[in-house]
Amino acid sequence: MKILLILSVLLAVATPKVYQKCELARVLRGNGLDGFHRYSLANWVCLVQYESNYNTNAIGRNRKHGVIVSSDYGIFQINSYWWCNDGQTLNTRNRCHKNCNDFLNSDITDDIECAKRVVRDPQGMYAWYGWQNNCANRDLSHFLDECHL
Template identity: 70%
Template sequence: MKTFLILSALLTGTGPYVYQKCELAELLHKNGLDGYRGYNLANWVCLVQHESNYDTRVVGRNRRGGKTLSSDYGIFQINSIRWCEDGRTQNTRKLKNGCKKRCRDFLNSDIINDILCAKRVVRDSQGMGAWYGWKDNCRNRDLSHFLD
């Protein structure tokens, strides 16, 4: 059964996937991220490299004192506190599930919903500053090599 599920995911294009940098850049461009809210394409590619290394199946756990507070999902590492519902994260914030998606929906090769959610995150007051990977590695840097 497990073999069937893996084969099915590969054939339907819905399983986990690791993008190549140029392949991802082309997809992000086609889906309107180049220049979106003032962030050029190199910023988006840099963000993805530092958040997930282009891998759609990454789940990051945010822990304190040995307890998981929230999780980050998929290629953009969408956080479960504000942006998606994982059924585990305790959320007392005003904005819950801002992208109206289950977090597991961000763990496959179809990243169109991930892109739409990333656009929603960037419309928030922090912009790309919502991602530590971008703040720590991409902000105010020469990112031209991300589009080589």
């Protein structure tokens, strides 16, 4: 019986998840992202919407001249050159000291910690093109209206 319980817990954490917007907003707020480095909760949810569409299993490939030079992982699309090690990207900086595959499951605690690390760099949220192109310098006040937070 104990083995079955342990296996079900491990599978729950290891499996990917696609969040609903308001569900994610509550998780992000509960993990201290509302106002983190002066970015509102709406900015964080907007970032996730345009980077991964709320999917913890998202992987994006970055190509130069048709060759993959790095990849982006998880709900925040954490980059393998700068922030994590995927075992494929050359000269990774791995500033979050994580394996990139750690960002592909339903437990986004480590993703959030790494996203905080990214935002503490001088670029802030400008490190993410999804945020830059869709959320930056926009009125996002309506973004979470239906969430009743």
